[in-house]
Amino acid sequence: MNETCEIRDWLAARRPTGEPSSSAMVTTSNPCQPKSGSPKPANVLDEKHKTLLRDVLHRPSWAIADFRVIAKKVGLLPWACMATLNAWALNNYGDLLLEGDSIITINQNLKENILL
Amino acid sequence: MSNITVREQSAILKSLPVGLVPPTGLHHLVVGRKREIQALCGDLDAVKQGGSAFRVITGPNGVGKTFLTTLLREKAIESGLVVLPADLGVNHRLHGTDGRGRALFSLLMANVCTSTTPTGNGLRPLLESWISGLGFDLGDQKATPEAMAQRVFDALRPLKDYPLGFEFAQVINRLVQLRRFLGFPGGHIGSHIV
Numbered sequence: 001m002n003e004t005c006e007i008r009d010w011l012a013a014r015r016p017t018g019e020p021s022s023s024a025m026v027t028t029s030n031p032c033q034p035k036s037g038s039p040k041p042a043n044v045l046d047e048k049h050k051t052l053l054r055d056v057l058h059r060p061s062w063a064i065a066d067f068r069v070i071a072k073k074v075g076l077l078p079w080a081c082m083a084t085l086n087a088w089a090l091n092n093y094g095d096l097l098l099e100g101d102s103i104i105t106i107n108q109n110l111k112e113n114i115l116l
Numbered sequence: 117m118s119n120i121t122v123r124e125q126s127a128i129l130k131s132l133p134v135g136l137v138p139p140t141g142l143h144h145l146v147v148g149r150k151r152e153i154q155a156l157c158g159d160l161d162a163v164k165q166g167g168s169a170f171r172v173i174t175g176p177n178g179v180g181k182t183f184l185t186t187l188l189r190e191k192a193i194e195s196g197l198v199v200l201p202a203d204l205g206v207n208h209r210l211h212g213t214d215g216r217g218r219a220l221f222s223l224l225m226a227n228v229c230t231s232t233t234p235t236g237n238g239l240r241p242l243l244e245s246w247i248s249g250l251g252f253d254l255g256d257q258k259a260t261p262e263a264m265a266q267r268v269f270d271a272l273r274p275l276k277d278y279p280l281g282f283e284f285a286q287v288i289n290r291l292v293q294l295r296r297f298l299g300f301p302g303g304h305i306g307s308h309i310v
Contacts, residue, residue, distance in 0.1 A: 007150045011143045014157060015194060080244035086232035095121045101237055109122045 043091045045084075048074045052081055056098070057114065061105040089114075120144055139235060142187040149184065156188045160195055193231050198242065200224040247292050265289050 045053065055070045056062065062070075064078070071078040082098050089097035089110055097107050097114075120128075124141030131138035138145070146153070159169035173181050185201075192199050202208060208220040228238035250267050268289045275281035 007146060007148070007153055008143060010150075011146070011153070011157075011191065014191065077244040077248055079241040080248040083230070083232040083241035083245045090231060094119065095123050096232065096234075107123075 043088055045088055048076055049081060049084055049088070052076060053085060053114075056085070056106065057111055059106070060108065061100070061103050064102050064104060067104050137182045137186050139186065140190060142183065142190055146183075146187060149180070152184060153187070156184070157191055160188070160192050160197065163192075163197065164195060189229065190234075193229055193234055196231065198238070199229040201227050201229065243288070243291065247288075250292070261293055264292050268292055 052071060052074050055073075056067075067082075068078045071081050082104065086096045086098055089095060089107070093110050093113060095107060095110055097110050098104050099107065120141060124138075124144065127138040127140045128144065156171065159171065162169055173184060175181050189199050189201055202220060202223045204210070204220070207216050208223055209216045210220065211217045225239055227236045228242060229236055230238040230242060232238070233241055250264065250271060269285055272281070272285040272288060275284060
């Protein structure tokens with residue numbers, strides 16, 4: 001048990017970012033000692049990505065063709081902005097927002113927590 | 117206390133009952149293996165600093181080889197590395213005839229994993245993010261096709277020392293031009309996190 005706690009803490013310490021605070025995260029009991037870490041400042045999206053995010057959140061899923069259209073409308077590359085939005089969601093909410101290839105689905109658990 | 121995301125929770129609950137290794141959230145389950153994990157994470161650190169490592173993990177069925185390699189993949193992705201996992205097999209060889217060598221590289225390219233695409237299919241987001249970064253680098257300058265091409269070749273210059281490096285740069289340049297043709301303005305495609 002001690003080694004389990006030790007390796008879990010050691011792995012947690014290797015995490016590059018601070019733990020995001022979000023109700024999309026479920027807290028589970030852990031007998032290991034809690035880690036104290038300074039929270040990392042939240043990343044902020046630029047206006048283009050904010051605009052795209054507002055559009056994206058209107059539907060639970062997007063066909064890639066439709067997603068291309070709304071990305072193009074704000075002058076962004078579709079896969080690049082998907083990566084950017086996911087990186088932002090990962091840093092701020094601890095989970096990915098967009099998933100999929102031909103159909104892009106929105107993480108509904110995150111959607112409720114996103115504040116723009 | 118430790119936090120588990122809904123994604124991790126779902127992956128664990130789906131995988132464990134059917135005897136599979138969950139694709140994510142393994143750090144919640146790991147028991148022991150301290151020396152092995154520390155050694156493998158040490159390799160990751162070396163890779164991050166430009167080094168390389170080669171490990172062979174052996175053991176009987178059920179000992180946790182897949183668990184350990186999946187955990188390593190998760191840690192590598194968390195560290196900001198790009199991971200290309202693939203199973204070597206009869207049809208996926210390091211080299212071979214009948215396209216079996218190429219099949220391995222196709223598989224590797226299909227399985228590109230990054231922090232934003234942890235389950236694969238990450239090549240397009242990776243390339244487009246890079247291209248967007250180039251557009252952003254150009255800033256307010258007029259991003260003509262020539263300027264973008266020059267920027268691509270400048271950025272990929274170090275690759276030209278490798279076999280097919282020049283051809284790779286040309287392919288990327290064609291992709292940039294195609295994106296422009298489809299209507300994405302080169303000087304304004306900067307997608308970035310401030």
